[in-house]
Amino acid sequence: MNRWTRRGALGLGAGLLSAGLVRGAQAAIPTADVPMPKLDIEKGASLRVLRPSKFVDPDEAIFTENSNRFASQFGVSVRVDYAGWEDLRPQTAVTANTGAGPDVVVGWTDDPHLYADKVLDLTDIADYLGKKYGGWYPLAERYGKKFGTDRWIAIPMGGSGGPAVYRESWVKEAGYDTFPTDTDKFLDLCRKLKKSGHPAGFTTGHAVGDSNGYCYWLLWAFGGKMVDENQKVVINSKETVEALKYSKALYETYIPGTQSWLDPSNNKALIAGDIGLTQNGVSLYFSIKNSPDPKVAAMAADLNHARMPIGPVGHATEVALAINAMAFKHTKYPNAAKAYLAYMMEAPQYDHWMTDSFGYWAQPLKAYAESDVWKKDPKIAAYKDTMQNSLWLGYAGPINEASGAVVADYVVVDMVASVNSGDATPEEAAKEAERRAKRYYKA
Amino acid sequence: MSNAVREGVLPIAEAHPWRFTTREPTPLARLFDNKTFLVVMCLTPAVGLLVVFLTYPLGLGLWLAFTDAKIGRSGVFVGLDNFDSLFHDRIFWLSVTNTLFYTAAATVGKFGLGLWLALLLNHNIPFKSLIRAIVLIPWIVPTVLSAIAFWWIYDPQFSIISYLLKAMGIIDYNIDFLGTPWHARLALVAANIWRGIPFVAISLLAGLQTISPSLYEAAMLDGASSWARFRYVTLPMLMPVLSVVLTFSVLFTFTDFQLVYAITRGGPANATHLMATLAFQRGIPGGQLGEGAAIAMAMIPFLVAATLFSYFGLARRRWQQGEADE
Incomplete structure (x- = not known):
């Protein structure tokens, strides 16, 4: 186990390094200095991820690229499957009911709430991300937390608004x-x-x-x-x-x-x-x-x-239609799954993904309002506050x-x-x- | 090997005396000689397929209809609750009447036009096989593709029909094919008829070709008019095929899903929802598996009734042979 933690630490170092490099090329996303919760990534972990298929090419390409980066940095093999929009719900339902299949599902808004007792508690990484990136928008909190509680059951990854x-x-x-x-x-x-x-x-x-x-x-x-x-x-x-x-x-x-x-x-x-x-x-x-x-x-x-x-x-x-990521309790690698979700929401990955997808999935974390994507083309500014202005x-x-x-x-x-x-x-x-x-x- | 053997002659002294071997057959061989076993063996794959892919889903559907199952959690038995709730749901009854209208109107259309087409194709016309092949095209094209084509044809802004009528100066506005309840229903019926004609026409054509020409010759000698020949020769002879084709056609139309789902999704305001589309909408996207299954199950009595009607109503021997009913 020691060896793997060390490797994890090495990976984290490399992550920060590449983060610095990538961030140089992009807008400065304001972050607070908050330590990442300690997640001992399981030895030999592998993750299967399911998410909706692309609406533009960079959406899938960069998502895969970010996942691969996580894989190489943390020694976790990650496979991402893309399901058609109408197939995603039934596939999520089957996963939830059978306790088999993907470890992580980037599903539709409602799904984590339907399977609230079958998904991992993500409060630690959600709190960490919220503190680091200026807080979650109100709608993101509503989507992420189990109703009437402060328990996070999902990480809302973005919302698509309709102005x-x-x-x-x-x-x-x-x-x-x-x-x-x-x-x-x-x-x-x-x-x-x-x-x-x-x-x-x-x-x-x-x-x-x-x-x-x-x-x-x-x-x-x-x-x-x-x-x-x-x-x-x-x-x-x-x-x-x-x-x-x-x-x-x-x-x-x-x-x-x-x-x-x-x-x-x-x-x-x-x-x-x-x-x-x-x-x-x-x-x-x-x-x-x-x-x-x-x-x-x-x-x-x-x-x-x-x-x-x-x-x-x-x-x-x-x-706002949102994509709402959940990690199932049936995964053998809960720490890897949580580390993966947190990693995908970190600035080097998230900003890159959102910017190149033209802000289709607008940010759930307030700090990303500073992203270049909202400055490059003022015509899409109306989408910036999707998670702020929607119910x-x-x-x-x-x-x-x-x-x-x-x-x-x-x-x-x-x-x-x-x-x-x-x-x-x-x-x-x-x-x-x-x-x-x-x-x-x-x- | 001895020389004798090489020459093909086996010396008698060397040959083994022939003996009736009473060696016991192996248990396996005995098993395969057992008729019951063989019957079971040969039936298992077919029965297995039927059970796994037909009986089990049907049974599961039946069970779900009596539970409050939702997507994501298995339900508990609730008796007739789903049916009771549907009984008081106007939209369910709207879907029932829509389905009955859709089936009746489309079936009449398909059979009228299909029979007409079959009679035309039964004549000696040039390029007969080519024309017959062309006639089959609507049926061969995957339903979803033809549905999407109709979706464009009926588009409120880009309809080719509106465009042509406007170009000819007959109308000066776009026809709203799908925007009002009756327009939408009739538009869907028309699309279903277009899709269903080939099946009816080709099946009936096959039936027509089995009718012996001598019957027509005899009728003509008796001075029968062409209507009388159709009424007293063609129609009765065609009735067995007709009743089978009718049964199938009614079943297909009653359970139609793709056309409606692709063109209107049951809109506007549920005016075109069929039982199948409503069952899907509530069962899968709506997550109410129990209710969706109950709607699907509610189709069964209608289907059984339609089947029985075709079999016992139309396939009566006497009627087919031109005699009066008892």
Whole structure:
């Protein structure tokens, strides 16, 4: 064991050295001088890691590169598997249920909370990372800690936000030099955009990312929410009704057809120049900017992002999709798994990864707000505070099976869609959503 | 070796006297002579496959339907709770009626057009085999690919149909194929019909070709019109094939998943959810395995009813032979 600790120490030295080298090339991430918790990496440890597949090439390439660096520095063999986004949940479930397979899973937001009794306590490394890197954002704490406790069951690695994506010239033409920050002006802007033939379009079909992103922003902006802190279903409220009335007014300004939009639809419409405003992750901007078609690429200059406006509730209410890493208790090498997760979040690795992935997974640790990625291209600054300005699906209750089921069953999306289409009044829709949610939030 | 042997003649004195060997067969040989054993041996692989890949999942599904299993934890037996909860769920009933409508409308369409196509293909036309091969294409293309093609065809912004109609000056707006409940349902039915026609047409064509031409000759001699020939010769003779094809087609359509999942995911506001897509949505992404299994199990009575109807309703001998029912 001694020999291995020594080797670990050597590795740490090498790590610091390379950290220094890499950091020289990147922005200075402010860090506090905090000692890493002592983790005796097990002799002959090997780790299998599962995470979602890339959305851009550098995402996977650098993740693998960082993992390999950990492997060579600490003498731990690491294998990273990449699963398709829709396959990741079932694979995580199988891993959790069978106690076999990957040691570390970089899963979706909810997963560590569903398997809270099957994952390692990560409080020591989470505290260390928090202290070293300026603290965790509030949403990161919500994602990482078991509800109502201070026990960390996951390391949130990043969040993908959905701010407004708009055509600057068209918004200017509509009389807005800066993007509106409140819902009234936002409605006015959308009306003007419609008049000038560059309407907005927000997804309300069964699109898991975009529709939930839009509909929950809307609901929360007016103070509506699915449940309160005690998991009591409170969706049938006057705040919800207000949100739905606003939604109906906003829907009148949309491009036709959004009721059937799936996740790619708004991207296609924006790229085709059919819409002037939508809501999306940063990937849309980069796919336009890096398009092989010069006409599309030219559009990037006119594209900009802004936080979604703040409603009567008075605070930001966006949704962030997060990747949330957990280490399973069934691993034979718990210390190696924890050391690996901590290593991946350290500046030389993390900043490199986030920067080259264009900030798609925005940082959960405040110090990384100083990263070069947010300075290089001011147009993506709206994504910087993703973990600061967002709420979690399941707000204001815990993340659990019921909250996951309500989201997957499109309860809020259907509520908004049925009002938009005129099939239900806001009051009826809120009542129906309450009925559906109560099927999962049983007393 | 002696010379005699080399010459092919074995001297009698040297040959071993032939004896009836009463050597006991080995236990293994005896085992293989046992008919029961052989039957079991030969059936095991097939039965094993059926048990592992059909009976077990079906049984597990049945069990899950009576539990509150979630993804990530095995459930406990809850009796009929899932079914009771579904019984009071409007969206479940919407999916049931959607499925019934989808199956009925698509089946009628597929059989009408498929039979028509089969009758056309049964004539002597130039490039017959080539045309028959082309007809099969919609069926050969993987469903998801054709579903994605239809997704583009029905796109609210980029639909080729809207584009062409606009170019011809017939309309001046894009058709919202999937945005309103009935548009979406009919659009999906149309896509399903397009996919299902080849199966029906080619199967019925095979049936048509087994009908002896002498029957038609006899009918013509009796002065039967072409409608009468179809009604009293073709249709009754085709009925056994028709009933089998109908059964299969109804089963495939009732359990359809891919088209709806790829094109609408059950939207807008659940207007196109089929039982299969709702079962998946709640069971896998929603994590409510028990409820998803209960929805899947609720499909079984419908499927059994459809099968029984085709078998006992359409495959009656007398009816096929042109006689009146008893």
